Amino acid sequence: MTRAENQIAGKIIHPLQKEFHWYLANQEALAKRYRGRYLVIAGQKVISDYQTIGDAYRTTIKTLKPGSFIIKFCISAAEERPLVIRNHDIVTFG
DSSP, X not given: OOHHHHHHTTOOOOTTHXXXXXXXXXXXXXXXXXXXXXXXXXXXXXXXXXXXXXXXHHHHTTTSXXXXXXXXXXXXXXXXXXXXXXOOOOOXXX
């Protein structure tokens, strides 16, 4: 589907979604090479890898515009943990 067709179908595709899907499709191979590293992904390829997310971001914004890349901590699919968001009541005293 083209972007216009996706919008008509009610699916708005974020430009960086392609990068994330590329990561998922290649996750096992990437984990063998980059496990435990922060990957900078743009154009559906690994631009670079870093030990910390801060280093990845600070270095990458020198050459790429923020919003044109993703940074993903690289681990195998078996190591991934689902994101769980719980709604807790806020209790205030006073």
